[in-house]
Amino acid sequence: MSTTRTYDLLIKLLLIGDSGVGKSCLLLRFCDDQFTPSFITTIGIDFKIRTINLDDKRVKLQVWDTAGQERFKTITTAYYRGAMGILLVYDVCNEKSFENIRSWYSNVEQHASENVVLILVGNKSDMSEKRVISPEQGQALADELGIPFIEASAKTNDNVEDTFFSLARRVKQTMFSDNADANGATTGGSVNVGSANNSGTGGKCC
């Protein structure tokens, strides 16, 4: 193990869902407390970090965006690797994005690790005028997939904290139970090429 660090756990989270459902907005709202109303395709966001307190642990959340590669369903398989929690996001005003959740779910099943923790998120819950998917429909789909469900609004910051916190809490419970070696489970024997010659322990990183 390495020198002191400012967090107890590092959790990698992913956002998945159709273009335009507000994945980047949720990410920016949660990590930077910012909101950009205009439609922008995802350019320039790789991942962002926010450290939160969770049951007396400092948990560093690394939240990865799709980098726009969801537009033509060209998410790299590498994107899913090491992901501990995934937010499946649809837009409550866009029926297609809701229907496509099943396909994204199947993609996650195919590429993510078996014990990855999921949550279904209906974004833009503030837009009552344009809503086409009811909370009941969202809940029904979540029940069918066997995952929790939440509605949120990146614009009004409604439920955004709850969304990320509840997912992070479940990841912590599932993957970092007291008897599981969190670091060993994810990076056993890996070499951190970003910091050369730091360990002197035969290439084991921390």
Added chain:
Amino acid sequence: MSSYSATAATRRGSVVPPLSGIESNGAQNPIPQKCDVLISGTGLVESILAAALAWQGSSVIHIDPNPYYGDSNSCFNIDQLLAWVDRVNRPPSSSELAAERIFSNARLYMPRPLDSKKFLVDLSPKIMFARSDLLSLLIKSRVFRYLEFKALGNFHTYENDTFDKVAGSKEDIFTDQSLSLVTKRNLMRFMKFVLEWEENTELWKPYQNESIEKFLTEKFKLEPQQITELVLSIGLCQSLEVATPVALSRIKRYLVSLDIYGNFPVLFSMYGGAGELAQGFCRSAAVAGATYKLGTAITSVDDKLVTLNDGSRIQVAEKIVLSPSSAVKKENTKNGILTRLVAFVAKDCKEWFAENEQAALVVFPPSTLSTNNKTSVQAIILGSGSGQCPEGVSVWYLSSTEQDPTKAQRDLEEAFTKLEASILRESTEDFEFENIDESDVSYRPDGMPVLSSVKLGQSMQNFVPREKLQYLLKLSFVEKVEYSAQPDAPILPEETPEASPATVLRAPYGLSEISYDGILTQVKNLYTKIVGSDDDFFDVDFEDEDEASAGANQTNSSAPNAIDASTVNQIDSRDDDIDEFGQDMEL
């Protein structure tokens, strides 16, 4: 309002449509109608190029005719592999006659079905030297964050029916009891020289066009066995005939890579080699704004107006770049071949790995096999820690640069048999230690007895294994690679350094080289033809905004990110270090 209902959900039940069922959001999100550069094929060369151009500010559309990333560098699960083998062996239809075919002669043996997801077959497994231009770029571009690397410390040389672990460091030479004092001294003198060989011209200039074998014999009085290990294992050259300067730079490459990250010279990426790196660069390109669409091919090019098979038309301002497999067959041009043999074997093969490692390299030098091989057979052995196979299984990647395909196949099969016999011997518990006494046994720090491998090999020549090795899968195929008049020589930048007048550029074939060396030169050649020079190749200040913003905006967090910032600084300073060296290595 909504046609979606709970009934619909129930009706569809557990039938989950594949991802191809996802439709893009229609008019809101069409493929761009124009771009600076259109690239077809997502192999490693094209993907690094896409990222370099995107970060340089060009608008890039990157497509691939296949529904997956990686092109000829892909890493397949079993289902994908079966489809690929069918494709490779299918005779071309009349419309495909002109199309380039990179792979041929795929032969697959799979005695029973395997769990598709648990096995990955890499079409182009490669190792990465800890000091190399590509690793420097991975760090500088921060693409390394999308990847996971592991160590490979053990290089074995096959000779006289034994697999000796190569003494690659000064410490190894010092402690190697099979070496005489004179040999040790000569080796040490050479090790010192080779680290600064470029400056010591007076010593090697007379041998510039002579073989490394002659040079090492005459100038350093090295024994054949040491020469073999230095040139063919440490240098990973194809034969002892390699020109002196070429071999010297390759031996140095190994030595300067030791102790960068630990006591090993090379790394490998998990879940696949060049294909994983390609995906990483594609994501990087996407972050810089490149548009990605797979399963999409060019149907026609009219000057700079390109039509795709999805019906869209793209006006290209600068260049169209085609991967070899996206292009038409190259006529009247020489190419080389690389023959591969891949096997999943029901043995973990940990006997070959260094402690806590999951990989090893084995070299069969020329003339060591009964097929009288003219070139080396090189093998990368990966354990389950590679993410490519389940526990208790290993994957063997053998390759030969022999240009006669029949002979190459025979060399590979013979090397495979030797590996098989060796692992059966080494992993058999009830092996009887004939002719071995106490003096042949040494003890590891953990108290485990270890036999001197020379003696072990001798006594094992008569060994008949009681069990047979179980293959889960065996595959061989032939790949078209760049023709090389001088094997192992570094790829040199092309003569014409200015932008190319042609609109359509063809990316080069892959390289037979087992490491990633040479690939960046290929990329920069293309980059220069598009941009005019490679001065601004990845000349981007990758500010660590994520870490910075995390520190600045943590309104709800009690944890300051001081350590994160210092880690970043550490990365940056290492980066400079390695960069400097990377230039060195380009020669």
